[in-house]
Amino acid sequence: MRYSKTLIPTLKETPAEAEVASHRLLLRAGFIRKLTAGIYTYLPMGLAAVRKVEQIVREEMNKAGAQELLMPMVQPTDLWRETGRYEKYGPELLRFHDRHNRESCLGPTHEEVITDLARREIRSYRDLPINLYQIQTKFRDEIRPRFGLMRGREFIMKDAYSFDVDDIAATKSYEIMYEAYKSIFTRCGLEFRAVEADSGSIGGSSSHEFMVLADTGEDTLVICSACDYAANSEKASVAAAAIDESEMLPLEKVETPGKRKVSAVCEFMAIKPSELVKTMVFKTDDETVAVLVRGDREVQEVKLKNLLGVADVDMADDKEVFDATGVPTGYLGPVGITVKLLVDQEVAAMKNFVVGGNEKNFHMINVNIGRDFEAAEVADLRQISPEDPCPICGGKLNLKEGIEIGHVFKLGTGYSKSMNAVYQTKDGKDQHMVMGTYGIGISRIVAAAIEQNHDENGMIFPMPLAPVQVVLLNLGLKDQQITDVAESLYKEMQEKGVEVLIDDRDERPGFKFKDADLLGIPLRITVGKSLTKNGVVELRHRKDGITEELAPENVTARVLEIIQSAING
RNA sequence: CGGGGCAUAGCGCAGCCUGGUAGCGCGCCUGCCUUGGGAGCAGGAAGCCGGAGGUUCGAAUCCUCCUGUCCCGACCA
Numbered sequence: 001m002r003y004s005k006t007l008i009p010t011l012k013e014t015p016a017e018a019e020v021a022s023h024r025l026l027l028r029a030g031f032i033r034k035l036t037a038g039i040y041t042y043l044p045m046g047l048a049a050v051r052k053v054e055q056i057v058r059e060e061m062n063k064a065g066a067q068e069l070l071m072p073m074v075q076p077t078d079l080w081r082e083t084g085r086y087e088k089y090g091p092e093l094l095r096f097h098d099r100h101n102r103e104s105c106l107g108p109t110h111e112e113v114i115t116d117l118a119r120r121e122i123r124s125y126r127d128l129p130i131n132l133y134q135i136q137t138k139f140r141d142e143i144r145p146r147f148g149l150m151r152g153r154e155f156i157m158k159d160a161y162s163f164d165v166d167d168i169a170a171t172k173s174y175e176i177m178y179e180a181y182k183s184i185f186t187r188c189g190l191e192f193r194a195v196e197a198d199s200g201s202i203g204g205s206s207s208h209e210f211m212v213l214a215d216t217g218e219d220t221l222v223i224c225s226a227c228d229y230a231a232n233s234e235k236a237s238v239a240a241a242a243i244d245e246s247e248m249l250p251l252e253k254v255e256t257p258g259k260r261k262v263s264a265v266c267e268f269m270a271i272k273p274s275e276l277v278k279t280m281v282f283k284t285d286d287e288t289v290a291v292l293v294r295g296d297r298e299v300q301e302v303k304l305k306n307l308l309g310v311a312d313v314d315m316a317d318d319k320e321v322f323d324a325t326g327v328p329t330g331y332l333g334p335v336g337i338t339v340k341l342l343v344d345q346e347v348a349a350m351k352n353f354v355v356g357g358n359e360k361n362f363h364m365i366n367v368n369i370g371r372d373f374e375a376a377e378v379a380d381l382r383q384i385s386p387e388d389p390c391p392i393c394g395g396k397l398n399l400k401e402g403i404e405i406g407h408v409f410k411l412g413t414g415y416s417k418s419m420n421a422v423y424q425t426k427d428g429k430d431q432h433m434v435m436g437t438y439g440i441g442i443s444r445i446v447a448a449a450i451e452q453n454h455d456e457n458g459m460i461f462p463m464p465l466a467p468v469q470v471v472l473l474n475l476g477l478k479d480q481q482i483t484d485v486a487e488s489l490y491k492e493m494q495e496k497g498v499e500v501l502i503d504d505r506d507e508r509p510g511f512k513f514k515d516a517d518l519l520g521i522p523l524r525i526t527v528g529k530s531l532t533k534n535g536v537v538e539l540r541h542r543k544d545g546i547t548e549e550l551a552p553e554n555v556t557a558r559v560l561e562i563i564q565s566a567i568n569g
Numbered sequence: 570c571g572g573g574g575c576a577u578a579g580c581g582c583a584g585c586c587u588g589g590u591a592g593c594g595c596g597c598c599u600g601c602c603u604u605g606g607g608a609g610c611a612g613g614a615a616g617c618c619g620g621a622g623g624u625u626c627g628a629a630u631c632c633u634c635c636u637g638u639c640c641c642g643a644c645c646a
Contacts, residue, residue: 012595012607013581017639037638092645109646143570143644151645159646197646207646218645314643407646439646475605510606517606528605538605 003503020216022450023148029518038145038153048467049446064180066131071113077103079112083418094141106139114161119421133160149447156443162436170434177438189462196231206410211402212448221402222384226395234302239389244351249366256363260330262295276354279332281316288324293344298383331356334373343375344382403448411435459520463566468499471521475509475528486527
């Protein structure tokens with residue numbers, strides 16, 4: 001690759017739209033350009049990095065026994081009506097009509113299409129298990145695309161689907177994918193964690209997310225400091241709180257003029273937020289519920305959604321709270337109100353706590369569950385806080401930010417039932433296939449790798465993901481000796497299979513150094529003055545800046561050695 | 570969808586308050602010069618001031634509406 005003939009439009013200044021490091025650097029290094037909101041063109045360097053990820057994913061998927069295919073991007077919405085996701089998936093599914101007025105959509109994921117294929121082509125238990133995958137551009141009309149490749153509307157994804165005869169076999173398929181994912185992300189040189197996840201709108205029983213730890217992550221992870229427990233905070237459970245065995249004290253109503261917020265009430269009554277219970281009101285499509293959590297906790301809405309079995313919950317606003325309960329917000333409590341009461345397990349273990357008095361300017365103290373009100377249900381409903389006890393070992397839980405780069409799901413028979421995908425068993429009976437679905441955000445991995453590996457000068461690619469392995473700077477275009485050595489090194493390395501970008505532009509040295517750093521290419525070879533003076537060229541490692549001086553004839557062997565150990569190690 | 574920005578040359582921005590010749594830096598083109606960390610000098614090209622209405626003798630600037638885009642929130646295999 002010759003720099004002078006390759007489109008790598010680097011920028012000295014940061015475009016105003018870029019907030020996070022990966023987005024900023026992808027733009028500055030000329031890897032991507034935006035076409036419109038959440039939709040990007042991959043320029044040669046960006047595409048090269050994407051291809052690297054794809055190749056690793058392909059190799060490991062094939063090794064795990066999966067087969068590659070390619071499904072259409074445009075799908076008939078009829079299929080989505082069959083599974084009910086036409087309604088459930090919402091506006092993220094971009095729908096449109098063709099000239100015959102048939103409704104189609106752009107595929108955000110391919111469960112419907114693959115299940116349609118399976119029901120047509122797979123008939124016998126002899127055909128199972130099977131795992132089919134593709135690497136393809138997906139489209140999701142995200143509410144708010146952001147952070148460049150991190151959350152685009154159009155993005156490249158690997159999606160795989162497994163079909164099995166029964167749950168046991170499906171679990172096996174799931175585990176094979178889980179292990180393949182670990183190999184993939186390890187080979188990509190990423191620092192990642194697998195965490196238990198909520199299975200979301202796609203449905204299904206068991207699910208893990210693979211997360212790259214990074215401050216710019218959009219997900220919050222709960223990680224035990226003592227054992228292996230790790231989960232998405234939407235899903236993370238917490239060890240049950242110890243039951244307070246205190247005697248119940250007599251219920252009292254106290255005046256709390258103008259004290260609506262937890263902090264104000266606590267200050268006024270000289271108590272801690274942990275001695276108070278707040279009553280939060282949520283609406284779903286068909287009911288209004290109140291959730292009780294300790295004053296210093298937050299409701300985890302995903303847990304609430306799952307408990308209620310609904311697609312959506314919304315916090316009620318002041319008016320809605322008043323309409324449902326007749327109480328102004330700030331003074332709402334569980335005693336004597338008529339809405340359904342869902343109680344966080346931690347609250348269920350408390351005694352003699354403080355709640356709203358269900359009357360303006362009043363609270364109640366020494367409130368006790370069972371005596372003063374009844375819970376419709378007690379469940380784990382709160383957001384984990386740092387230092388909470390781990391549900392497995394009781395150790396302290398930590399919260400970290402993460403970027404979701406992969407997700408594995410056990411789907412069960414939800415899709416095969418709604419689409420009637422059956423196979424014939426040994427004894428000739430029809431049985432629904434048991435499915436799994438497995439995604440990897442290919443383009444997001446590129447962004448995540450940059451989030452994890454960069455400095456003030458630019459990107460720092462791990463060798464396996466680098467668009468090219470070596471950048472070779474010719475600092476003496478007009479010097480025959482320098483140019484001869486640079487060109488012959490270029491040729492030699494290419495012949496040995498090294499991916500090399502030769503910077504043969506008529507630019508000043510500083511300019512070339514800056515670009516080389518920005519591009520994040522792991523190895524930089526400089527052919528310049530030190531060749532004419534001392535007969536050596538320099539080999540510099542982008543990651544740590546360590547520079548080796550080598551005779552030109554030793555360079556290729558040394559480079560090969562470094563690449564081998566970086567890719568196999 | 571709620572809240573808040575922003576929209577002027579390829580990129581980053583000033584000008585708008587207080588209406589009157591459209592500017593700066595970077596980039597780009599030409600030449601000279603320079604060549605180990607984004608050089609210097611000289612010359613040059615490039616803008617429907619996001620769009621549509623309105624006010625005015627006159628609008629980048631004031632008013633109204635629209636569109637796009639970014640940020641926060643909600644949302645998210």
